[in-house]
Amino acid sequence: MNDRVVPAVERRRRRPTKQGVVLSEELIVATALRLIEEHGADALSVRRLGRALGADPSSLYRYFRHTDDLMLAIADELIGRTMCTWRPRGDWRADLRDLGLRMHAGALAHPRAAVLSAYRVTGRAHEIEAVEAILGVLRGAGFPDAEAVRIYHAFVDQALAFSALDSAGAALPKPARDAETSVWRTTYARLPAETHPHIAATARHLVADMGRSSYPAALDLLLDAAAARLAALAA
Structure with a gap:
């Protein structure tokens, strides 16, 4: 696993986003995966992802250092979905x-x-x-x-x-x-x-x-x- 800017135990938001959800690495990855399938590679931007989550884009950096870090998490998620079956x-x-x-x-x-x-x-x-x-x-x-x-x-x-x-x-x-x-x-x-x-x-x-x-x-x-x-x- 790549190192994160903030330790895992400290990453969870203390309050819900505007859409009433609590951010997590899993939620960000799932949302990014959906956006990519809907809009292609251009969807993988902090601004677009923050908008989809109803969160300040800067809050995503508590979970991923940059979009390539997020891309690796998406790749690993696809592997995980296969392995669990x-x-x-x-x-x-x-x-x-x-x-x-x-x-x-x-x-x-x-x-x-x-x-x-x-x-x-x-x-x-x-x-x-x-x-x-x-x-x-x-x-x-x-x-x-x-x-x-x-x-x-x-x-x-x-x-x-x-x-x-x-x-x-x-x-x-x-x-x-x-x-x-x-x-x-x-x-x-x-x-x-x-x-x-x-x-x-x-x-x-x-x-x-x-x-x-x-x-x-x-x-x-x-x-x-x-x-x-x-x-x-x-x-």
Whole structure:
């Protein structure tokens, strides 16, 4: 966790804001997350956030030193929301697949915030919990420590990369999303076999597949490779 200007026990307001709420770090993060999804990155300003909370903007500095500090807290909150829904069952491959899909779905639930936070390293409580849990699954499966870290790194980076990619698409206005999806049908599916034989041969599959995320398939490929690596190490 990053140091704060004021110790945690002293941060709570002694009286409600104009809207009758008592400020807390959790309330500020939740409000900032809502504003980002409504208005984009420009919403993450002390003035706009203070107005939404009905509080003097300067009071927010009792909780966060600056907006980047708040952004790290938002990133950690998204991690926490995923981790609180996930419980490992003892099958390392199934557990990691379940977690990866939950990470991806959590990002798509907050696409604008996910685009802003997917590349950040927070060093906060929820992120630390996630690192510990994933490494525990891999080491428990029998991966040596160096291999566990390599696979952890690939697993997390893959999930975050697809989360950012697919969230950026989800954050587009619907007409733009629909227009991009239609390109596979209106352009690629009409290319002649004489000039583009491979596209023409697979056109119906391109139309059916390219409109959805490839993350589940990519995740399975990664886990298949990890399983093959584990079998090779055991042999």
